[in-house]
Amino acid sequence: MIISPPFLPEVAANSKALDPLMDAVDEFSTYYGVYPIAADRRWHCGLHLNPRDQAMPVRAIADGDVVAYRVCKKAISDGTKNPDGTDQLNSNLGFVLLKHTTETGENRTLTYFSLYMHLLDMEGTNQLPGRVPAAGSAPHVLPDWLRNDTEGVVSGEGKKVYRKDVLGYMGKCQGHFGVHFEIFMLPDDYKAYFGATQLDVxxxxxxxxxxxxxxxxxxxxxxxxxxxxxxxxxxxxxxxxxxxxxxxxxxxxxxxxxxxxxxxxxxxxxxxxxxxxxxxxxxxxxxxxxxxxxxxxxxxxxxxxxxxxxxxxxxxxxxxxxxxxxxxxxxxxxxxxxxxxxxxxxxxxxxxxx
Structure with missing residues (x-):
């Protein structure tokens, strides 16, 4: 199974770095959403990535099945007020959860999940003029099932994605731009694979x-x-x-x-x-x-x-x-x-x- 990062910035073709793409993505890390303890001193299972370009698509890191997702029409407020007293719409609840499964040379199954949160709402996405291709106009564009308000969390219902497929665009969390990204395994899946390795021996x-x-x-x-x-x-x-x-x-x-x-x-x-x-x-x-x-x-x-x-x-x-x-x-x-x-x-x- 080939894995790539959730953002794919352009890098110089003649770069002498060992991995210029990952070097570029490393620069997207933010101070307020780090792993394993966030800026508010609470446990944080992933990290927040901000490419400084809201029109840079969030992409699937590998082939997988959609477990659940949510598409929101509008952003929400965390209670922060605008100068005129209205709620500041400064957070996004959109997310996609994927399940990835592959096999090793000895046919041992490796199962893990990837999570992409704080994806931009539909109103915000539609305000990226000329930057978001229309559905069906080109490969690797936002699919139809991620273009409509789901009115809450819905099941993936057998939907599949492929590596580099577009899952959305960067939104906000409490006023901070960034996508929460994490990879995790369930306990039984972890033991099924890593229990047979030398990890922690x-x-x-x-x-x-x-x-x-x-x-x-x-x-x-x-x-x-x-x-x-x-x-x-x-x-x-x-x-x-x-x-x-x-x-x-x-x-x-x-x-x-x-x-x-x-x-x-x-x-x-x-x-x-x-x-x-x-x-x-x-x-x-x-x-x-x-x-x-x-x-x-x-x-x-x-x-x-x-x-x-x-x-x-x-x-x-x-x-x-x-x-x-x-x-x-x-x-x-x-x-x-x-x-x-x-x-x-x-x-x-x-x-x-x-």
Missing amino acids: AQPSTPAGTDYWGHTYYVIPKEQIFSPLPPGVDGNNKLKGIEFHPLPGGENKQALYVETYFHKGDKFTKVWQVAPDGKRVYLTDGPVKDPVAEYEYKMYDRATKLYPACPSDGYELLRFGRILSSPATLPPREARSHFAPSTQSPFDLGGRDL
Whole structure:
């Protein structure tokens, strides 16, 4: 399942940021609607986003089913008065609640919900001249069922939405512009999926299953020996035709925690330690890009040369941090000899996927 943010601002195509779209959406966060405690010191399950452009559509983050929704004809007042004594219409009650369901590689179901509140009322929406396309005039416009006053909360009745579908426009909450957005899971859904993961396990171990998604994490125990290069490289720092870049060697005095991921074909790594007070202490200023350009796109060629006995096992090792296929064909020693999960090229350190 592909997920995108609830707002899709334009970003520079030549941006060098790792994720320019999310960087832009991060700027939409407001001080008065933060998670988990709002400005009024009460528990707040989501966050308020204000793109500073009321005509920027609020969009579904993923394919899903409509659980419930409300479309209001007018805004309401929280009791604040205008100078002439009339009620100030400064809040919007419109919302859409979506249910999303997907399956993992091992056919485990993952179910979660997304909520979009304080959507602009119909009178306000119709006052956005030339900015709101007419129904049916273009893809990804406000659907008919969100263009009429529902006179209260109504059931989704089997309605479906797709990622990036328009759900409405930003309204107000007590005079503040912003859309309340949150993602949540019901307790049983949470246990059904995350109960089988290493989440919140103090001493994580390598999972026995073949499920994999997201970033890869390793725990490298303390007092391990780091090698600047894998054994067997030639005078040009190449092994079986694959070049390795020399990196610092030595011994780690504390356990290291490593995160690796891929973005636009490149591989990135973050390494940190955990201080006595439980805080992370990063060993780099930010994610470190692997010196091999387009690492992800060249992985199969790399695996074919480094692991000729079974390139597919080698590919899984490079991509996922462990061999998912069962039974593994590569002998354990060969599987470990060229694999380097961290930016300092440790080998044979028993990196473990969290």
